[in-house]
Amino acid sequence: MLTLKCPYCGVDAEETELHAEGEAHLKRFGPGSSDDDFESYLFMRENPKGVHFERWRHQSGCGKFFHAARCTMTLQVFGTYPAQTLEPPQDIKDKISATYPGWSWREFQ
Amino acid sequence: MSNVVSALAGVSHAGFAKIEETGLNGMITVRGDLGSSEMAAAVKAATGASVPAIRKIAAGDKGRVAWMSPDELLVIVAYDDVADTMAALNDGLSGVHALVANVSDARAVFRISGDNTREVLAKVSPVDLSSEAFGAGDFRRSRIAQVAAAFWMNDDNSFEVVCFRSVAQYVFDVLRVSSDKGGEVGFFS
Numbered sequence: 598m599l600t601l602k603c604p605y606c607g608v609d610a611e612e613t614e615l616h617a618e619g620e621a622h623l624k625r626f627g628p629g630s631s632d633d634d635f636e637s638y639l640f641m642r643e644n645p646k647g648v649h650f651e652r653w654r655h656q657s658g659c660g661k662f663f664h665a666a667r668c669t670m671t672l673q674v675f676g677t678y679p680a681q682t683l684e685p686p687q688d689i690k691d692k693i694s695a696t697y698p699g700w701s702w703r704e705f706q
Numbered sequence: 707m708s709n710v711v712s713a714l715a716g717v718s719h720a721g722f723a724k725i726e727e728t729g730l731n732g733m734i735t736v737r738g739d740l741g742s743s744e745m746a747a748a749v750k751a752a753t754g755a756s757v758p759a760i761r762k763i764a765a766g767d768k769g770r771v772a773w774m775s776p777d778e779l780l781v782i783v784a785y786d787d788v789a790d791t792m793a794a795l796n797d798g799l800s801g802v803h804a805l806v807a808n809v810s811d812a813r814a815v816f817r818i819s820g821d822n823t824r825e826v827l828a829k830v831s832p833v834d835l836s837s838e839a840f841g842a843g844d845f846r847r848s849r850i851a852q853v854a855a856a857f858w859m860n861d862d863n864s865f866e867v868v869c870f871r872s873v874a875q876y877v878f879d880v881l882r883v884s885s886d887k888g889g890e891v892g893f894f895s
Binding site: 605606607608609610611613614657658659660661 | 760774832834
């Protein structure tokens with residue numbers, strides 16, 4: 598079972614206490630944006646076999662959204678970090694690089 | 707004025723541990739910047755307690771204060787004192803961005819006392835309830851079976867469980883089954 602540490606309340610929460618909230622680091626394209634940008638914002642999602650960045654919510658707990666970096670193939674969790682970030686923290690990127698040298702995900706590597 | 711009643715009118719069950727509804731409790735949700743001096747002063751004035759540390763419940767002479775999330779507290783006082791406590795909190799937080807809401811009648815509270823109280827909760831909640839991980843004064847928001855709940859441990863090894871009033875019967879039934887005689891596991895003893 599997936600266990601993620603909530604960066605807000607410090608609990609090692611297991612999957613049943615959490616809710617998956619889709620992909621992390623989406624950039625919103627709202628009114629005034631081009632149709633292509635709006636379409637990709639709404640519908641286009643990463644579905645990798647390997648390193649992935651997700652948003653989770655500590656639903657049965659403090660109720661906060663946070664981000665998690667994990668491998669969809671091995672279920673290895675590289676770390677969790679607060680949602681108020683535009684890109685993954687360097688220490689989490691380093692951890693991923695240690696396991697998967699040369700990884701990339703969207704614009705991050 | 708109408709006659710206020712708690713969700714299950716003080717129902718109780720005696721298994722290997724005792725489950726009882728504690729009746730009317732005053733509960734106030736406070737949201738705001740927990741680290742601010744205004745919050746510390748307001749909570750102190752209203753309850754006598756200081757702002758609790760993360761996942762803790764603090765006790766004062768007028769009530770208890772529990773850590774619900776990085777920006778939320780639950781203040782627990784006597785049911786009749788809610789108006790005074792609200793006034794004190796609102797006074798103290800008047801100059802800052804904060805919320806004080808009376809949720810007393812939206813909640814139900816149960817006490818689990820007796821033997822193997824940890825076991826009653828450990829069977830129905832995904833929380834590490836070993837004595838190393840969870841002790842008196844610890845507070846945890848989690849779930850009980852399929853519904854949201856929060857609980858804390860008292861000095862006498864009893865637990866108090868807070869849930870929404872609408873699921874009070876469900877939570878009582880789950881705790882009743884979990885504490886039935888013959889269901890002792892003895893994992894924590």
